[in-house]
Amino acid sequence: QLQLQESVPGPVKPSETLSLTCTVSGGSISTSSYYWGWIRQPPGKGLEWIGRIYYSGSTYYNPSLKSRVTLSVDPSKNQFSLKLSSVTAADTAVYYCATLERYYFSLDYWGQGTLVTVSS
Amino acid sequence: QSVLTQPASVSGSPGQSITISCTGTSSDVGDVGTFNYVSWYQQLPGKAPKLMIFDVSNRPSGVSDRFSGSKSGNTASLTISGLQAGDEAEYYCSSYITGDTLGVFGGGTKLTVL
Numbered sequence: 001q002l003q004l005q006e007s008v009p010g011p012v013k014p015s016e017t018l019s020l021t022c023t024v025s026g027g028s029i030s031t032s033s034y035y036w037g038w039i040r041q042p043p044g045k046g047l048e049w050i051g052r053i054y055y056s057g058s059t060y061y062n063p064s065l066k067s068r069v070t071l072s073v074d075p076s077k078n079q080f081s082l083k084l085s086s087v088t089a090a091d092t093a094v095y096y097c098a099t100l101e102r103y104y105f106s107l108d109y110w111g112q113g114t115l116v117t118v119s120s
Numbered sequence: 121q122s123v124l125t126q127p128a129s130v131s132g133s134p135g136q137s138i139t140i141s142c143t144g145t146s147s148d149v150g151d152v153g154t155f156n157y158v159s160w161y162q163q164l165p166g167k168a169p170k171l172m173i174f175d176v177s178n179r180p181s182g183v184s185d186r187f188s189g190s191k192s193g194n195t196a197s198l199t200i201s202g203l204q205a206g207d208e209a210e211y212y213c214s215s216y217i218t219g220d221t222l223g224v225f226g227g228g229t230k231l232t233v234l
Contacts, residue, residue, distance in 0.1 A: 035221075047225045
């Protein structure tokens, strides 16, 4: 049973870069079964894909965020990370890491989520 | 505006059955020729979403058989039978989109158990 845990971010001000890490336990991040993804949910709103990364490092980003997003993976630490640059208040959301099953495109396992508030 | 359209809310009484629809275009939910990659998620208040249905109609281990999924043309559906108070939650559909390897979410449906 995989478990995912997002890091708790520090305060983020407008125009700065948001950084989050997801730590995977109960299995290896170097599995061929999953992509590793980031999804966010603004307060009171729906779910939005940010992007996903494979253990090899290949990535796919939401086109609407692509210019500001960088995903990376560290198999030695069983972690993957998100950086979102030039944040604004519109980036305030609960950020989830999750596994994206490679054949069925289902999000099988989720972290508990971490609230990121962008404020000056 | 979501690519997949869900009703904003549905309601039902304990013991009843309800159905939540998820309507897309031919390039995602209705792409019958290649994909049936519709999944459904339950999000209890203040919690992370939980996978309830994958591949249109398959339940992950541990999910109650009161939850079932189906698809007809461009509309996928989630049916919950024998409604319980604990089913009160937001429900999201998701589907693969042709040419996009992330997929898209519906806008979510709030289920109220009366």
